[in-house]
Amino acid sequence: MKTNTAIELKEVFLSYPKERNTSPSIKNIFSLKRRIHNEHQSTLSNLSLTIEKGEIVGVLGHNGAGKSTLLRLLSRIYFPDKGEVHLKGSVTLLAALGTGFQKDLSGRDNIVLSGALHGIEIEKIKSLIPSIILFSGLEKVIDKPLRTYSSGMRARLGFSVIAHLDADILLFDEVFAVGDSSFRSRSKKRILEMVEGDTTVVIVTHNEQLIRDLCTRVICLDDGELMIDTKDTEEGIRQYHRSSNQKDES
Amino acid sequence: MDTFTRPSLFRGPFISFQSILKNRTLLSLMVRRDLKTTYGDYYLGYAWTLLEPIFFTLVFYVVFIILRGNPDRLLPLNIMLGILIYSAFSKTVSQGSTQLVRNSGLIRQVYFPRELLLANVSAFQLVRLSLSLIIVPIYMAYMGIPITSSILLLPVAVFGIILLGHGCSLFLCIAVVHVRDTTMIIDISLRALFFLSGVFYSAAYIPEEYLGYHLLNPIAAYIEICRAAVLNDLSYISPLIIARCIGMSLLIYAIGSGVFNRYQNRAVIHL
Numbered sequence: 001m002k003t004n005t006a007i008e009l010k011e012v013f014l015s016y017p018k019e020r021n022t023s024p025s026i027k028n029i030f031s032l033k034r035r036i037h038n039e040h041q042s043t044l045s046n047l048s049l050t051i052e053k054g055e056i057v058g059v060l061g062h063n064g065a066g067k068s069t070l071l072r073l074l075s076r077i078y079f080p081d082k083g084e085v086h087l088k089g090s091v092t093l094l095a096a097l098g099t100g101f102q103k104d105l106s107g108r109d110n111i112v113l114s115g116a117l118h119g120i121e122i123e124k125i126k127s128l129i130p131s132i133i134l135f136s137g138l139e140k141v142i143d144k145p146l147r148t149y150s151s152g153m154r155a156r157l158g159f160s161v162i163a164h165l166d167a168d169i170l171l172f173d174e175v176f177a178v179g180d181s182s183f184r185s186r187s188k189k190r191i192l193e194m195v196e197g198d199t200t201v202v203i204v205t206h207n208e209q210l211i212r213d214l215c216t217r218v219i220c221l222d223d224g225e226l227m228i229d230t231k232d233t234e235e236g237i238r239q240y241h242r243s244s245n246q247k248d249e250s
Numbered sequence: 251m252d253t254f255t256r257p258s259l260f261r262g263p264f265i266s267f268q269s270i271l272k273n274r275t276l277l278s279l280m281v282r283r284d285l286k287t288t289y290g291d292y293y294l295g296y297a298w299t300l301l302e303p304i305f306f307t308l309v310f311y312v313v314f315i316i317l318r319g320n321p322d323r324l325l326p327l328n329i330m331l332g333i334l335i336y337s338a339f340s341k342t343v344s345q346g347s348t349q350l351v352r353n354s355g356l357i358r359q360v361y362f363p364r365e366l367l368l369a370n371v372s373a374f375q376l377v378r379l380s381l382s383l384i385i386v387p388i389y390m391a392y393m394g395i396p397i398t399s400s401i402l403l404l405p406v407a408v409f410g411i412i413l414l415g416h417g418c419s420l421f422l423c424i425a426v427v428h429v430r431d432t433t434m435i436i437d438i439s440l441r442a443l444f445f446l447s448g449v450f451y452s453a454a455y456i457p458e459e460y461l462g463y464h465l466l467n468p469i470a471a472y473i474e475i476c477r478a479a480v481l482n483d484l485s486y487i488s489p490l491i492i493a494r495c496i497g498m499s500l501l502i503y504a505i506g507s508g509v510f511n512r513y514q515n516r517a518v519i520h521l
Contacts, residue, residue: 014519016519017519076361077360077518078518079516079518093361095359096359096360099360102287104287104290105286109283113280117356117362118360121275122279
């Protein structure tokens with residue numbers, strides 16, 4: 001791995017069982033039919049990718065193309081079946097708002113718990129609490145139990161926590177559009193602050209304008225394979241549309 | 251540089267232990283969260299950890315001493331100790347073994363050492379059992395039982411039984427992810443073990459020729475260690491039995507953490 005490389009994937013394969021999220025039972029385990037049909041389906045297939053430090057990479061692809069799986073692999077949630085994954089520096093995945101939130105705890109306690117789950121030191125979380133509360137605009141209700149919050153308020157608190165996370169590699173998975181228009185504009189500004197400097201960023205989004213505004217490179221996945229990889233973001237988006245149209249026609 | 255490598259079975263216990271040690275602040279936050287959400291909403295709060303054994307002891311006193319006329323006045327204490335120890339083990343196993351499945355959403359959102367989810371259950375049960383055992387010195391004083399040095403065996407038994415349950419839940423939770431029927435097998439096994447582990451009867455009621463076999467069951471042995479610690483009666487407990495129990499707890503923990511660390515990454519795909 002070169003010194004300037006932040007992420008390196010070498011011939012990575014990852015497969016899911018076809019009947020994922022079902023409850024396998026003893027009956028099914030001994031069923032020959034299930035054994036034949038429940039093969040694993042490939043989610044990432046022979047994926048090799050190198051991302052340099054400071055690059056902002058936008059990931060495009062259809063639903064089920066393997067975009068979120070790629071982010072989960074990079075954040076160590078998933079482990080490859082085959083191949084090598086090398087990461088340099090700390091990694092944070094911003095995939096959902098309100099990770100680890102507990103409805104019976106106060107907003108303040110939830111900030112501490114969610115921050116700790118994302119790997120922030122407890123002292124650092126405590127020092128960030130005033131800034132997180134201010135950003136969320138929930139000063140008046142922060143000590144009330146989360147169950148009394150509306151879904152919009154929960155999302156704002158969740159975004160405020162992740163907006164204060166810090167890592168060498170940031171992975172975003174469609175967490176941009178929450179709250180009212182004023183909160184959304186503050187969120188976008190905050191994301192721009194987070195990705196500047198030499199932080200390496202991988203963004204999964206269907207928002208092409210965001211990719212045009214932020215990214216320095218575009219990759220496109222199709223059935224777990226790398227189809228497009230270019231530093232010309234406009235050309236990358238165009239190629240993605242072309243391949244989408246061809247796929248729709250066929 | 252961080253490279254993904256699959257740990258060997260033998261390194262599992264060390265990886266688990268290091269991971270818990272490194273993330274002890276998060277673990278303590280999780281345990282405090284559970285204590286707060288379990289007891290925080292009640293008027294009597296943590297007092298319920300004491301009220302539950304007091305209530306059961308009163309029930310056993312009425313049933314066995316008053317109604318059945320059993321002359322053994324220590325029977326309610328013996329049964330209460332059996333129930334407290336057994337339920338700590340049982341809850342550690344039954345809740346720990348389903349932790350991966352119940353927290354699948356969280357596991358797929360953020361990476362954190364997953365053994366913390368199981369350690370959280372075990373630590374919560376440890377705190378709960380320790381709080382419940384506060385009743386023991388009160389009961390001993392009421393019954394006029396002197397506190398002797400053998401009471402030091404009580405924390406040994408408490409840690410040992412929780413470690414045993416924790417070890418079991420570590421490999422069972424992987425099995426539950428792959429075969430959901432495992433939860434039913436665990437449930438039935440725990441109910442059977444309740445009757446086989448001397449919760450409602452002490453070693454004094456076991457025929458001598460079967461006593462050795464009875465104490466091979468580490469849960470039964472831990473319950474007897476607790477009773478011996480409180481009543482200062484070491485007639486059924488020897489240093490060998492204590493060492494064997496601790497050894498079995500450590501062995502089960504080593505096997506459980508080895509299996510967990512080796513197969514947890516593949517299990518997550520199935521969540």
